[in-house]
Amino acid sequence: MQELEPDRIVRLEEAGPRVVLLDQRRLPDEEVDLVCTNVAEVAEAIRTLAVRGAPAIGIAAAYGLALAALRGDDLAEAERVLAASRPTAVNLFWALDQMRADPTSERARALHREEVDRCRRMSAHAAELFTPGTRALTHCNAGGLATGGYGSAVGALRAAFERGLLASVLVDETRPLLQGARLTAWELETVGIPHAVIADSAAASMMARGDVDLIVTGADRIAANGDTANKIGTYSLAVLAQHHGIPLYIVAPSSTVDLATATGADIPIEEREGAEISTRFAARNPAFDVTPAALIAAIVTEVGVHRPPYAESLAPARTFA
């Protein structure tokens, strides 16, 4: 298998014009492109998780706005449609903000390149948190698919593995949509990192057995005080990690840090359709949860390793406030 190139994950083609996405809903069984010829289709791709992961959502939205500009569409309306696609990841709003003054394909591509470059830098910082033989656990997919290339939490695992510091990874399957079992396992296989998928509910048991040295995840929004919204189940891991004396690290680009949001209580949490959980019985399906800063050992961005108190240490990562 080949390493995923950033423009394989999402790209803009002026001829068309169109935004082309690797459809993440069909991975790992099929590698199929989804072609979006207008902003409504890009927003639908975001809403239905053909493209997902906070940074990748931002990148797709940037390309979406550039697509609207190429088509001569109303840009304010295009921005409104894209902003309404998903509520939790701040990168979406950050990217639209970045594009407003210069909604060109060049600007969108630069934003994409910068985001992948941030991943490589934050991953190098995060690798410093690993020691030889580290057995890590991760949740959901904070890989190249989620960030437009290289990955944040998966990037940290890659950087640690390249330095000989990572022994193996336990991958939470991440219900209901199995981003861990489908996407993270696929990415780890690609780069040759030993891994095993587990049921989300088995993580506590693995910690109690002494099989987990650290936990690393991405983020969808980090509030000014360090409270972090991420895939449902991250908060569960954080509480379990504290109980077992295991550090939980968040790895995310500064585009995920939202200093305009004071605390996690101010982060809107997307409730998705119950049918993702059960098509037969009533269900509740919050897509994200909020992990209090007190349960996070460190937050890593491209700026460096931020330690508590986050109200002070995150200030240099300010990108959207």
Next chain:
Amino acid sequence: MQELEPDRIVRLEEAGPRVVLLDQRRLPDEEVDLVCTNVAEVAEAIRTLAVRGAPAIGIAAAYGLALAALRGDDLAEAERVLAASRPTAVNLFWALDQMRADPTSERARALHREEVDRCRRMSAHAAELFTPGTRALTHCNAGGLATGGYGSAVGALRAAFERGLLASVLVDETRPLLQGARLTAWELETVGIPHAVIADSAAASMMARGDVDLIVTGADRIAANGDTANKIGTYSLAVLAQHHGIPLYIVAPSSTVDLATATGADIPIEEREGAEISTRFAARNPAFDVTPAALIAAIVTEVGVHRPPYAESLAPARTFA
């Protein structure tokens, strides 16, 4: 839908002779009987989870031994085959022990009746732990399907609901085999108890929101000191419950109490095939975990509500030692 009668869940028919099981793997989509005409087929039904739940496994094994006796098979060999089907639930070994001196269909039916009767008594005791408006959370299926009728943890929910003490139930879907989403939701629908299925990893978030007043589960084996083996994920819930100040109650018949096993460290934990988690990537699949007694607010058997220290309070529930 009709309340499940005990002989619909598992029964012995002398004409044949055969053991007939409601195939729990196909619920709730289809209600299909699985017919076993020899002990190997009964053991296979237990191994492949056509019948599951610690007390129901014991009952099926008892019928299996009676089937062997009716057929004139070697009973020592029949017992060996049944005992090798699954390792964690002590009820299996307890039931074989109970049947050894009198391997008749009458004895097996009496054992089945007694187990359902225990469920009704423990459920009445457990209902005392509920207060008006209680919102409960449960994991896996400790319902009539798991006990041969009425249920243990689900029995407690039923008894509390009948007394006007239960408002609603959050049902962990219970990966990988979805016993909660398939079986518990189905049973709660049958008896009209309001419920919603959640991803296992969402339980912590529901606790943090204040939406869970207590947690109630069954058990597969309870050691003399109160350490309890149950479906993978129960230990996770127990740690999360402690963090949020929510009581976790275990409801199980005395046939699940194993005073010959000193602590949870001595309980064999079944590792099932990774393919239940992922058919594409490597996986680890422990089917059970052990919750330390210190995280359990009370254990309820047909004898009553047992409080810590369990080494003393469980002694009257001695049935297999």
